[in-house]
Amino acid sequence: MPKDRGIDKVDAYFGDFTKIIAERIKRKGRVRILDAGCGYGVAMMGFVKRFGEGVEMEGYNYSRNDGDTAKMKEQAVEKGIFTEKELAKVRNLPRIIYCDASKRLPFPARSFDFIYSMASLYLYDDKIGFLEECNRILKKDGIARISPAFLGVKREKTPEYYRDYWEVFDKGKEVKIWNYANRIRGVRAVWQNRGNGDKPMYIELTGRHKIDFGLRLVSSIDYNFLWKEWAGVKSIYTTQSEKSFKPKWKVK
Ligand SMILES: C[S@@+](CC[C@H](N)C(=O)[O-])C[C@H]1O[C@@H](n2cnc3c(N)ncnc32)[C@H](O)[C@@H]1O
Numbered sequence: 001m002p003k004d005r006g007i008d009k010v011d012a013y014f015g016d017f018t019k020i021i022a023e024r025i026k027r028k029g030r031v032r033i034l035d036a037g038c039g040y041g042v043a044m045m046g047f048v049k050r051f052g053e054g055v056e057m058e059g060y061n062y063s064r065n066d067g068d069t070a071k072m073k074e075q076a077v078e079k080g081i082f083t084e085k086e087l088a089k090v091r092n093l094p095r096i097i098y099c100d101a102s103k104r105l106p107f108p109a110r111s112f113d114f115i116y117s118m119a120s121l122y123l124y125d126d127k128i129g130f131l132e133e134c135n136r137i138l139k140k141d142g143i144a145r146i147s148p149a150f151l152g153v154k155r156e157k158t159p160e161y162y163r164d165y166w167e168v169f170d171k172g173k174e175v176k177i178w179n180y181a182n183r184i185r186g187v188r189a190v191w192q193n194r195g196n197g198d199k200p201m202y203i204e205l206t207g208r209h210k211i212d213f214g215l216r217l218v219s220s221i222d223y224n225f226l227w228k229e230w231a232g233v234k235s236i237y238t239t240q241s242e243k244s245f246k247p248k249w250k251v252k
Contacts, residue, residue, distance in 0.1 A: 042075050
């Protein structure tokens with residue numbers, strides 16, 4: 001699985017995102033940006049190259065094996081983002097930490113101006129929990145754009161019922177997550193026609209309102225544990241709240 005997408009992919013995936021960032025830097029001087037699931041940190045280094053000390057970049061990975069500072073520096077030189085000499089002078093080197101993004105994110109509330117995430121959400125057990133956490137750590141005027149894994153895997157050998165990354169039940173009826181998400185205040189699921197039919201591009205959140213999807217995680221299935229060649233995690237949600245619901249089989 002590729003872990004070296006660069007800032008060119010941020011430009012391609014997230015519409016006018018980097019333009020908004022450039023404008024914000026002009027206005028504020030410096031912005032804090034999180035790369036959620038940064039891999040080798042190539043995109044973060046691209047931001048430093050493009051915006052200099054106008055950005056303070058932070059990224060996380062699940063583990064060191066997915067990318068650490070040494071790998072990030074090595075890749076930045078290998079991909080021609082910086083020469084070794086230039087790299088030695090960079091004062092705002094991105095910081096990489098390690099965490100499980102399905103749990104509470106290890107950042108204070110309202111600490112980022114921007115968050116982006118490429119090819120990472122599909123691996124999380126609790127995708128909605130992550131989106132709500134992004135909303136918590138975004139500043140009031142902050143924006144997050146996340147590649148949403150709406151469509152799931154296409155591999156022919158994966159059974160059909162293990163191809164989707166989302167299952168959402170709204171009052172007992174299965175609904176598409178992008179339709180559901182678009183009904184939530186402060187959330188936008190953005191699609192773009194790329195010639196081969198409509199494709200979901202990103203899910204956008206802002207820090208303006210407190211976002212509550214009203215969904216409870218029932219279960220998640222890590223496809224990789226079922227078969228080594230299968231990738232991603234299906235997360236199953238319901239609008240049925242824990243408090244108001246008593247499973248019949250548990251009632252005495
Ligand atoms: C396919 S790589 C993508 C890396 C990079 N964003 C890119 O597009 O090149 C998936 C990334 O998600 C991170 N990741 C996967 N599951 C995670 C979890 N539960 N918590 C935190 N990070 C996770 C991995 O550490 C890895 O960096």
